[in-house]
Amino acid sequence: MERKHFLRNIMLVTVAPAVLLAACKETGKPAAQTGPQQTFTCPMHPQIVQNKPGTCPICAMDLVPFDKNNKDHSLTLDNSQIALANITTMTIGAGNLAGFKQLNGRLAIDPEKTNVISSRVPGRVEVLYVRETGVKVTKGQPLYRIYSEQLAALQQEYLLAAAQARQFPEDARFAQIEKGARQKLTLYDQSDAAIQQLLQSGKVNPYVTYPATQSGIVSELSVTEGQYVAEGGPVMRLEGYQQLWVEADLYPAEAEAVKPGQTVKVMVAGWEQEPQQMTVQFINPALQSGSQLMQLRGTIPNPDNRWQPGQQASILLPVKSKNDILTLPVDAVIRDGKGTHVWIEKSKGKFEPRMVTTGMENYDAVEIADGLAAGDKVVVTGAYLLYSEYILKKGADPLAAAAGHQH
Numbered sequence: 479m480e481r482k483h484f485l486r487n488i489m490l491v492t493v494a495p496a497v498l499l500a501a502c503k504e505t506g507k508p509a510a511q512t513g514p515q516q517t518f519t520c521p522m523h524p525q526i527v528q529n530k531p532g533t534c535p536i537c538a539m540d541l542v543p544f545d546k547n548n549k550d551h552s553l554t555l556d557n558s559q560i561a562l563a564n565i566t567t568m569t570i571g572a573g574n575l576a577g578f579k580q581l582n583g584r585l586a587i588d589p590e591k592t593n594v595i596s597s598r599v600p601g602r603v604e605v606l607y608v609r610e611t612g613v614k615v616t617k618g619q620p621l622y623r624i625y626s627e628q629l630a631a632l633q634q635e636y637l638l639a640a641a642q643a644r645q646f647p648e649d650a651r652f653a654q655i656e657k658g659a660r661q662k663l664t665l666y667d668q669s670d671a672a673i674q675q676l677l678q679s680g681k682v683n684p685y686v687t688y689p690a691t692q693s694g695i696v697s698e699l700s701v702t703e704g705q706y707v708a709e710g711g712p713v714m715r716l717e718g719y720q721q722l723w724v725e726a727d728l729y730p731a732e733a734e735a736v737k738p739g740q741t742v743k744v745m746v747a748g749w750e751q752e753p754q755q756m757t758v759q760f761i762n763p764a765l766q767s768g769s770q771l772m773q774l775r776g777t778i779p780n781p782d783n784r785w786q787p788g789q790q791a792s793i794l795l796p797v798k799s800k801n802d803i804l805t806l807p808v809d810a811v812i813r814d815g816k817g818t819h820v821w822i823e824k825s826k827g828k829f830e831p832r833m834v835t836t837g838m839e840n841y842d843a844v845e846i847a848d849g850l851a852a853g854d855k856v857v858v859t860g861a862y863l864l865y866s867e868y869i870l871k872k873g874a875d876p877l878a879a880a881a882g883h884q885h
Contacts, residue, residue, distance in 0.1 A: 518543050519869075552830040553868055560827065563867075565860035567823050571852050572802045578743070578794035578840045579735060581774070583726030585746065585789045588777060591718030593692050597707045598667040601626030604685065606703045608696055608714065615716065616693045622701075622713060623687045629666055630684035633676055635659050640677060694718045719783045724756055726793040727771040733761060735795050736774065744778055747790040754778045756793070800838055804846040810858040811836060811844055812865055820850070821857040821864045829857060829864055 518541035520526040520534035532541050555563070605623040608615060615621065636659035643649075643656040663673055667688065676683065694716035701713050724744050728736075736742065736758055744754045756776040765772060774793065811834065812819055819831045834849030850856065857864060 516543055552824065552828050553864060554828050555867075556827060560860075563860045563863040565829075565864070566858055567855050568806075568858050570804050570806060570846070570850055570854050570856050573805050574799060574801050575803055575805050575838055575843055575845055576799040576840060577797050577838050579732065579797045581726040581728050581732070581793040581795060583724055583744070583774075583791045583793045585785055585787050585791055586723040586725050587717055587719075587787045588721050588723050591694070591721055593694065593716045593718075595621060595688070595691070595713045595716060597624060597709060597711050597713055598665075598688070599624065599626040599629045599686065600707065600709045600711075601629065601684075602706050603701050603703055603713075606699075606701065609699070609703075611696050611699060613696045614694075615690045615696060617690055619690045620687050621690050623685060624707070625684050626686065627684060629668075629686060630682045632659070632662050632666065633682040633684075636663055636673070637676070637680060637682070688713075690716065692716060692718065719780055719786070721777055722780050722785060722787060724776050724778055724791055724793065726774045726791075727766075727769075728774055729770065730765075730772060732795070733772055733774075735797055736761070742776075742796070743794040744776075745792045745794070746785055747792075749785075753794075794840070798838070800845065803837070804850055804852065805843045806846055806856060807858050808839070808842055808844050810856055810861055812861055820846075821861050822850075823855040823857065831865075831868070 516529070518528055518531055520537065520539055520541055523534055523536045526534050526536065526541070528541065531543075533539065534541060555565070601624040603622055604625050607620050607622060636656070639652070639656040639659040642652045646652050660673060663676075666686075668676075668686070672686075695718075696714055697717045698715040699713075700711075700715075701707055707713065738758050738761060740758045742756055742758060744756045746752075746754070756778050758774060758776050760775045762773040762775075806820065810820055812821075817833060818836055819833050821829050822832045823829055832849055832854075835847045837845035837847040839845065
């Protein structure tokens with residue numbers, strides 16, 4: 479009996495430490511988490527989701543927390559947030575939409591507004607009042623002063639002819655000679671006032687100052703002070719920019735959509751919000767050298783010289799139109815690799831994405847073929863901010879949410 483008690487005590491001593499150790503391990507285990515676990519995502523790449531803070535492996539942006547259990551597909555903003563994001567809406571309704579074909583063009587100098595100033599007499603340029611290009615001159619402004627020995631000889635000839643005509647007033651031959659000498663001075667751009675002054679002084683003046691015959695910008699200088707120029711030699715070129723050519727390239731097949739005299743829209747790069755109306759004045763019937771392109775041309779006004787020759791422009795040729803369709807501004811429609819959607823204001827300050835199917839489109843409007851109905855209140859400015867805010871708060875692509883909601 480004593481032997482049995484002894485063996486039982488030995489077993490208790492041996493098993494007790496193991497039991498105590500197991501109990502300690504059980505008490506050391508952390509308690510199971512029963513609350514919702516916080517998740518984080520990238521504002522730019524919502525497919526990146528993890529259970530701890532960090533950075534996006536694609537763009538290295540800091541991950542932001544979001545509630546993955548939130549199944550609400552809408553965003554709610556207060557009045558201050560709406561004003562700060564410049565969110566505006568419009569009620570969509572039936573309207574008309576004209577389609578356009580866009581041609582690449584450019585602005586060019588109108589040759590009708592270009593004037594070459596040339597010397598009317600041979601001589602030496604004594605004074606050049608305009609010495610650099612890009613300077614604006616006005617009509618009547620002195621441009622250069624020239625010394626001409628030939629002009630002095632013609633003035634002396636006229637003084638002699640005028641003296642003979644006064645001495646022999648009854649002689650028609652001397653009157654004819656005086657008239658011919660005066661005509662020579664006129665051809666050399668001598669005004670009646672200058673000729674009268676010559677008669678009163680009786681002295682030749684080989685210097686003559688030439689004014690600008692039109693207002694414009696000096697685009698080229700052909701002489702310098704002290705240089706001798708021949709009769710008819712170029713002195714400078716003036717260009718007027720108050721009216722510009724618009725030139726556009728088009729293929730022969732495209733030429734069927736436009737005719738001379740037709741009105742088209744022109745959008746200058748940087749001024750797309752102010753399209754200009756242009757009448758097509760000329761279509762070159764021959765292809766340009768070394769290409770398969772024809773050229774279209776017209777003119778547009780250039781108020782305050784806001785545009786410069788060489789700027790890019792787009793010409794919009796009307797090709798088709800649709801009536802009684804739903805249309806939205808282009809900026810109201812958001813496109814990505816998964817599809818197209820817009821934002822609808824369901825109630826005051828509450829917005830949700832809606833998948834749409836688009837149709838015909840031009841430079842500022844797009845047809846909504848499916849997904850909306852007349853009377854829907856659609857966000858037309860600030861849609862991209864709603865798109866970003868949705869990703870930031872929900873951690874998901876609004877297009878996927880819109881698709882699941884519509885389904």
